[in-house]
Amino acid sequence: MLSSNHREFKLFCEEMGSEHQVLLFHTEVQWVSRGKMLTHIAELADEIAIFLREYQSDFAENFEDEIFILSLSYLADIFGHLNDLNLSMQVMFANNIDCTEKVEAFKKKISLWKRRIQGGNVGSFPILDEKHGDKTMQPLLVENIVAHLSLLETTMAQYFPMDHSFPEWIQQPFLADMDDDDDSLKEELIDLQVNQGCQTKFRTLPLSGFWCDQ
DSSP, X not given: OHHHXXXXXXXXXXXXXXXXXXXXXXXXXXXXXXXXXXXXXXXXXXHHHHHHHHTTOTTTTGGGOHHHHHHHHHHHHHHHHHHHHHHHTTXXXXXXXXXXXHHHHHHHHHHHHHHHHHTTOOTTOHHHHHHHTTSOOOHHHHHHHHHHHHHHHHHHHHHSOOOOOOOHHHHOTTTOOTTSSOOTTHHHHHHHHTOHHXXXXXXXXXXXXXXXXX
């Protein structure tokens, strides 16, 4: 039945001239695929609504409800942001410092997004922005999105508590303060700071590559 619906929906989308022609039905796979699945559904919402009406599906009324469509668009956007964060921490030479900074930046962005949504600004969520247009944000939609962002903020803080910091000399060895209380590595740092070759490597290599080369 699923494969039959899949083929029929693909043909339907082709006839409609839609940008996408398939949906990702199998969602219990990779995290990134879930974000793409939501994006596909949000971008095909009009086509899905027509398709469901023709098949007299009980789900058709959902795709005719503005709050549902806008909520779906928001979820597609927030999963997109999470996917981007996930992928950014899987790049070559990613290290604990880089990943910590990216997570901390994301946590701060959530607070910013909440303030913007409360002010009626959906610019941080492109799919929602496109679907919403210039209309005034409905109070229920604002309440739901802010509640979800607050929950995401709390969950991120629980999973990624900022309970440590990295010494300055690790991130900026050539700007490290030689007058601080930690005297254990001063001689090695002085040798490093006056070494022109090390300065060149620091400017041209990723942080992890620089320290691995020392």
